[in-house]
Amino acid sequence: MKTKAPKRPSPWLAGALSLLLPGLGQIYARQRYRGGAVLIAFLVVLGMVAWYGQPAWYFAPLGIWLWNVWDAVGQAGERRVSVLIPLLLGLTAAYSIGWQMVRVDFTSANWERGLAVLRPMFRPDLFERRTELNRMWTPISVPCSTTQEAPPARRQDGEKLAFATPDCAGVLETVIVSVSGMWPDTDTEIWWETNIGDDKPLGGNENAPLIVRTDETGSLTTTIRVPSTILIAQPDPTLQLTHRIYFDQRRPIGGLQFSTNGGFVVKGMTESVTMALMATFLAVLLAIPISFLAARNLMSANPFTFAIYVVVRTVLNFVRSIESLILAIVFVIIVGLGPFAGVLALAVHSVAALAKLYSEVIEGIDPGPIEAVRATGANWVQVVRYGVIPQIVPPFTAFTIYRWDINVRSSTVIGMVGGGGIGFYLIQWIALNDMRAVGAAFIAIAIVVMTLDYVSARIRERLV
Amino acid sequence: MLRIENLTKIYPNGTRALHDVSFEVQDGEFLVVIGLSGSGKSTLLRCINRLIEPTSGKIFWDDIDITAASPAELRHIRRHIGMVFQQFNLVKRSSVMTNVLSGRLGYANPWLSLLGIWPAADKEMALKALERVGIADKAQSRADALSGGQQQRVGIARALMQDPKIILADEPVASLDPVLSHSILQYLEQLNKDGLTVICSLHFLDLVHRYATRVIALKDGVKVFEGLPKEIDRAKFKEIYGEEAQEVRAASFEAEA
């Protein structure tokens, strides 16, 4: 009897060993995992403090060391020792260092700026009133030429008449413009179109729209200055060319339409959703065959297939740990900016993720039904059709839909590195400080993602 | 002595689960409540310690009006009424020991108990209680690692920790096999013999005949029978369980007769 009972480890020796090297005493006391964990935890905390900490923080690894001796004694005496103390010590050190490294600084949170960023987002630039446009223009020659007489700066269009005096003008010279026969008492935007079709505003310092109201007869007269930038593209600045001055009036005709940015939001969102769809589709095509290679139960028959299994698994894990955003950068380098790069990035990441999930489904197949089908005298194909497929199709579908859901979310950001979709517009609007457009993008993202989230949850609920 | 007077319970959705039920339980009795599923047995037992608030009626325990007790008084009363549940109602992820100790919460220092610190006396008592139901060796296992019968014994040990005067047992054996059922009920019988009052709802008539000292029967929330177990004859059975049940249970009567 006595020989059977293993010799109890000595608490003293355990303590001494742990004093020497944290974890050693626990290993001696036949707590191998605990010992390993203690050693790793000690080294991690020590490394962390040594690298970043001030001397005072050495209390953390020191404390863990002392605790570890006590723990080793306890383990040898088969007494329970709480891991609360080292956990708290480690976390304290981690948080104080983390706080410092992340440079948490609430004073940098300028609330005024925050409000300035946030407030326009609550007036999203998604829709605008549908309006009707009443447009008129007149030609004008720039600049005046000594050799060539300028054609009259005057144009009639039914009721509407627009003219400018004089008929020609040089850059920065003043011109009187006049229009009649327009809608009465309506704001009218006056702007310049160069000979090559560039639009130039006429208000402020040539950077704001010029808006003048018509009188009750529908006429207006005002002076403008010929913009300074109109000749930039012209090889010979003395050559007389015909430009146009436009008069635009708008009035609501009821109803809403997408604004310009709203249109981009819709386009971006469509791109995002279709990118996700395409990527998921491509991923499924590849993931299904791969998943069979990554299923342990199918591949452990002989060393050769097992080697394939190990390689496939490793590659999948490897690819899975590269975020699709990083993959997108590589694909942007190859195929250029646009949704195709995003599709490829999402697809590659999804192949890895899906193949892993699929292979787990295959590994979890219940042999019972297969046996039952086989027992009826079914052949191989019938066994697969009635014993295997019914078991794997619902979870495969559920995982695929789940993946699509994730891909839609990811596709909203993949554009930020040039991969297409709403993120592409979003990052530009932020750079341009167009927070109303950003607000619109946020709303679109929320609606689409929440809807798909709900739908996919419902479908998956039904499947499992 | 426990006295129930005109107890009525109407659930918020309008279900009348108990209707004007009155009866008395003397100290030291083993009272069994029988009735069809949905007849209001659980409701009745839960009204006694006011896990469910009665709609009207009164419950007196030695002249203390339980129905009128303030929350603090109610907790004080509950300490003395142990309860055993059909589904055991253990905290599955806690250890057996913690589950048993939690029966002592009504007595424990509230602050220490929040920190999970228990007096040595309580721990000793918990071990004794576990010994008494024969599973002292399982004290450190997680509750969900135990079999159903073992879990119910933990439930009884938890009730014992309360130093109860009364034990309410709501179908304590409904989820157990016949052999285990007897062993659990034998524990209750033992406690009853040690002087505790037991009020127990049961489904199986043979168990009723074997353990009860007195029986009341409910039907659709109305008390339809009160008396000794042997007084339940064929006619009474038909009244309590309805026409359809007769055929099914006939064999059991024939056997007992």
Place this chain on the structure above:
Amino acid sequence: MKKNLAPIARLFWNALGIAILVFLFGASYRVTQIDFPRLVRDAYKARDFVMAFLSPDVVTRDVETTVIEMNFPVPCGSAPEAEMPDSGPRLVTNVPCAEARQTFILEGFDLLPNSEVNVSWLLPTGGTLRIGRVTTDEDGHFLIEVEVRPITAAQDGVPSRITAETLVPVGPLKPSQALLDVMREMFVTIFMALLSTTIATIIAAPLSFLAASNITKRGVLGTAVYYIARSFFNFIRSFEPLVMASVFAFWLGYGPFAGSLALTVVTTASLGKLFSEAVESIDSGPIEAIQATGANRLQTVLYAVVPQIVPDFISFIVYHWDINVRISTIIGFVGGGGIGYYLNEQINSMVGYHRAGTAIWAIIIVVWALDFLSAEVRKRLT
């Protein structure tokens, strides 16, 4: 009759479903500008990147430089010509001097074999002009053709000099600057995730009870609170942390603080939802049982509710920490700090591909390790 119609109806619905799918995929195919030939044709463009990724910048050695110089007058006669020794490490030109825009041949002899040599002009003004980088053969010889630029002209009798710097790695391998930078940024990244997960947990744990139907959904007010909390979580959750971070970085300036804050907000919503589901799934039996022992409210919560939810909570927290580390690695792309910021900088600078490779390897290793660790921890918990 009816029975016979059923398969036809099913066929119809299936056909309709397939038609819709085909249409969707067709449309998607066009919208997303799928162009596989281009992928194949232009795959070579990724070669630099992939090669750099495969040879990340992790170690360096100290470099010892030895310099030899010679005078070289431009144009001829503007300064004394150099003497050319015939032994020892030396530079030799085929002409002793040259005019601007001429070419001549420069050779080096008896230098260190198989080592890198930086050849450049040292101008009389003190500036340098790079000629090129050459590698010596096993005899320590190199040959390079040099075109004379006018800027190398002698000034006031002081000629330009040709220098050859031999770079010899000496001493043991040591971690390169890139590796140190990457490790530091990786630390920041992990802490960003840790900090935001912690703060999110502290906020989400109490809030989640508001979004749990079994706790809150009582009465009109309770129902309203329940739906508000739930929609709030779902709304915030629908934004990727990167989307949030881009706005936060715009507000707070680039850096890990903005990234952490964005991550905190999204994680709060995400954890809040998961927590509330855990709270919804608690079993009311134990609560009843503890109440029946005469325990007060707080005791009931602590002994009946907490043990039921804590393992789920911890498992969700660990899971989210894992996810958040992944996200922190890229949140820097939109100004959120951490390794993503470093990676973005290196990718955008033409010479940084090797350093980008180091960063990507670091990401892979850390994500892999945490994935494993978190899966292990969660396995233990259930």
